[in-house]
Amino acid sequence: MFAAYLAATLLAAALTGSAAVANLIGHDYPKSQADVVGVPYSWMLPLGTLLAAGALGLLAGFVVPTLGTLAAAGLVLYFVGAFAAHLRARDRHFGPWSLYFLSSLAALATGLLYH
Template sequence: MFALYLVVTLLASAVNGLAAIANFIGHEYPKSQADKLRVPRSWMRPLGAVLAAGALGLLAGFAVPVLGTLAAAGLVLYFLGALGAHLRVGDYQLGPWGVFFCLPVAALTVSLAYHGAW
């Protein structure tokens, strides 16, 4: 069970960390998504900070399990908000969103299964 917890958590942390970096450096993909979703580009760094905090929180969960669980739950909520932004503008191409959403859901599920619910 630990191996699954380790792999899923590291994968979710890496993907969200890379997404945070893309937001911080002004990569074209997050900017194009912001434009498509009518989100101000000035939000890219704060949203990147939320992703970075989630990625670091997942890693911190190896030392303090409750932090990892809360970080995974926070990322799930973040991506539910992203779903709302997509639906608000009528964007139903949700493939990339689905990948980003499923990773923290999996991390949350595995964390709860490995550490147990509080």
């Protein structure tokens, strides 16, 4: 079970961390997604910071399991909010979103099962 927990958590942390960096450096893809869902660019830094905190929290969960569980749950809620924003904007392209959401959900599920 530890191997599944380790793999899911490292994958979710890597994906979320890369999304955080993209938001924080002002990459074109997060900006284009912000345009699609009607989110102002001023939200990019706070959203990137939330993603970075989630990725670091997942990694910290190897030392403090409760922190990892809370980080994974927070990321799941973050991506549920992103889903709602895309639905509100009538955007039905959920491929990238599903990758991030399912990796966060897998990290949460395996963390709960392992601990």
